[in-house]
Amino acid sequence: MRSGSPPVPDGAARVRAVSRARLWARVSRWLFLLPALVYLSLFFGYPVVKNVVMSFQEYSVATFYTGAAPFLGLRNYTTVLSTDVFWQALLTTVLFTVGSIVGQFVLGLALALFFQRRFPLGGLLRSLLLLPWLLPLVVSGTTWRWMLDTDSGVVNEALRDLHLLSSGIPWLTGTSEALVSVILVNIWVGVPFNTALLYGGLQDIPARYYEAAKLDGAGRLASFRHVTWPLLRPVAGVVLVLGVVYTVKVLDIILVVTGGGPAGATQTLATRSYELSFQQFEFGRGAAMGNVLVLVSLAFALVHLRADRRARNT
Numbered sequence: 001m002r003s004g005s006p007p008v009p010d011g012a013a014r015v016r017a018v019s020r021a022r023l024w025a026r027v028s029r030w031l032f033l034l035p036a037l038v039y040l041s042l043f044f045g046y047p048v049v050k051n052v053v054m055s056f057q058e059y060s061v062a063t064f065y066t067g068a069a070p071f072l073g074l075r076n077y078t079t080v081l082s083t084d085v086f087w088q089a090l091l092t093t094v095l096f097t098v099g100s101i102v103g104q105f106v107l108g109l110a111l112a113l114f115f116q117r118r119f120p121l122g123g124l125l126r127s128l129l130l131l132p133w134l135l136p137l138v139v140s141g142t143t144w145r146w147m148l149d150t151d152s153g154v155v156n157e158a159l160r161d162l163h164l165l166s167s168g169i170p171w172l173t174g175t176s177e178a179l180v181s182v183i184l185v186n187i188w189v190g191v192p193f194n195t196a197l198l199y200g201g202l203q204d205i206p207a208r209y210y211e212a213a214k215l216d217g218a219g220r221l222a223s224f225r226h227v228t229w230p231l232l233r234p235v236a237g238v239v240l241v242l243g244v245v246y247t248v249k250v251l252d253i254i255l256v257v258t259g260g261g262p263a264g265a266t267q268t269l270a271t272r273s274y275e276l277s278f279q280q281f282e283f284g285r286g287a288a289m290g291n292v293l294v295l296v297s298l299a300f301a302l303v304h305l306r307a308d309r310r311a312r313n314t
Contacts, residue, residue: 054287061281069284076288085264085272086289093268093296096183097247103187104243105236108194113224115195116202126199133192141256144185148172148257175265178258182266186253190246194239201235202228237308244300249293269293 055076057069080086115126132140147154148171156168171181205228213223229236251270254260260267260275267275273293277286 051287051290054284055291057284059284059287063283072284076284077292080276080285080288080292085267086269088264089267089269089272090296092179092266093248093270095179096186096250096266096268097244097300099180099183100186100190100247100250101240101243103183104190104194105240107187107191108239109198109236111191111195112198112202113228115199126195129195130192132189133196137189137252138256140189141185141253144181144188145172145257148181172258173262175263178262178265182254182257185257186247186250189253190243194243197235197239198232201232204235205231233308237304241301241304244304245297248297248300269296 054069056071056073057063057076058072059069063069111129115122148156150156150168150170150173153168153171155171156165159165159169169177171177209227209231210223213227218226249270250268251274254266254268254271255274258266260271269289270293273286273289275286276282276289280286
């Protein structure tokens with residue numbers, strides 16, 4: 001060996017060097033992930049685990065002073081599920097969710113198809129359409145509560161001026177009208193989100209498919225049925241799942257517009273959980289109701305995903 005040249009490592013040393021390099025590469029990847037893992041654990045993992053633990057305890061205001069939270073087992077769940085208020089809230093949640101999702105999706109798809117055409121100021125109109133979704137929900141709810149007021153609301157005033165009714169509709173005080181009102185408000189809030197996602201899905205459909213359908217003599221309805229909808233179905237599935245998960249847990253709109261009334265007509269599982277926790281201060285039962293709400297959301301999502309998977313396989 002020439003003097004002054006570095007020593008050539010043997011086979012064992014070379015293997016150790018490769019092992020150290022691989023170990024350092026693995027450690028480096030975990031170090032990059034560590035901040036995200038810590039964030040998720042503190043702000044998502046801990047609240048979920050704490051909520052589950054609270055649902056099995058007698059957790060009340062006294063617990064903050066004494067620190068005592070006796071273990072109750074499933075008593076909170078049985079108490080919550082055995083009341084008529086729960087089943088009425090569950091029915092209202094289903095009606096609110098179905099009505100909101102159908103309205104948001106149908107109007108969002110119609111607007112997405114409309115904006116697919118090129119016309120002057122189309123981009124500006126698409127941008128303005130996002131305003132209801134960007135506004136704070138408290139602001140939107142307060143505005144709609146003023147607009148739907150029975151005596152001085154803009155909606156009833158406009159209907160009177162058009163001679164469509166003589167007396168104001170009790171949008172917020174009627175037991176049946178109040179639920180329709182919060183559904184309409186939630187549709188107004190959610191349409192921009194549906195439109196934006198569905199419009200993006202439409203832009204990904206190649207134009208050559210429409211040209212081929214046109215050459216085969218397909219009209220607009222046939223093109224939508226055989227070209228647009230099959231290719232848009234994956235995006236539509238994502239939109240529907242996200243819409244269901246979001247709508248089931250809607251709280252602020254209902255609290256601001258109707259407060260869950262009148263006579264519990266607009267009380268959903270989310271508002272019932274809020275009432276138990278922050279009005280009656282029964283945190284254990286409120287946590288149990290919150291966990292039931294999570295399970296209902298998962299059930300909605302799983303049913304839709306299974307139906308979508310069957311539709312793709314057929």
